[in-house]
Amino acid sequence: AGHELDQSAQHLGLASERRYRRQREREQLVGERTRPSDAEQQPVLAVNPKALDGGRLWRIVKQGEVETVQALAVKSGRKLGEWLEVSAEGLKSGDRLVLEPKDLREGQKVKVASK
Numbered sequence: 294a295g296h297e298l299d300q301s302a303q304h305l306g307l308a309s310e311r312r313y314r315r316q317r318e319r320e321q322l323v324g325e326r327t328r329p330s331d332a333e334q335q336p337v338l339a340v341n342p343k344a345l346d347g348g349r350l351w352r353i354v355k356q357g358e359v360e361t362v363q364a365l366a367v368k369s370g371r372k373l374g375e376w377l378e379v380s381a382e383g384l385k386s387g388d389r390l391v392l393e394p395k396d397l398r399e400g401q402k403v404k405v406a407s408k
Contacts, residue, residue, distance in 0.1 A: 339376035344390040351391040
């Protein structure tokens with residue numbers, strides 16, 4: 294039995310590369326222009342925080358015509374506006390993630406319904 298995920302609703306998210314930008318906030322607080330650090334200029338992997346399930350993310354993996362979910366252990370970092378910086382072995386930009394995961398098991402078949 295598969296688990297139905299509605300692509301148009303709040304069930305799917307993407308891992309995305311984001312740049313950590315706080316220079317403008319710093320300028321407003323300090324009142325002077327500062328050069329962002331090297332770390333702040335590097336792209337980082339970020340996800341919608343709704344994709345977190347404890348210390349895991351559920352990635353949708355397609356094998357032929359079958360889609361299943363794979364649990365990835367995740368370490369969260371800085372909040373980047375609506376996004377959360379994360380690191381997880383094997384996670385890359387563009388991976389499809391389940392938002393607000395409930396009752397999923399490793400390798401469980403899922404069906405992404407597109408509307």
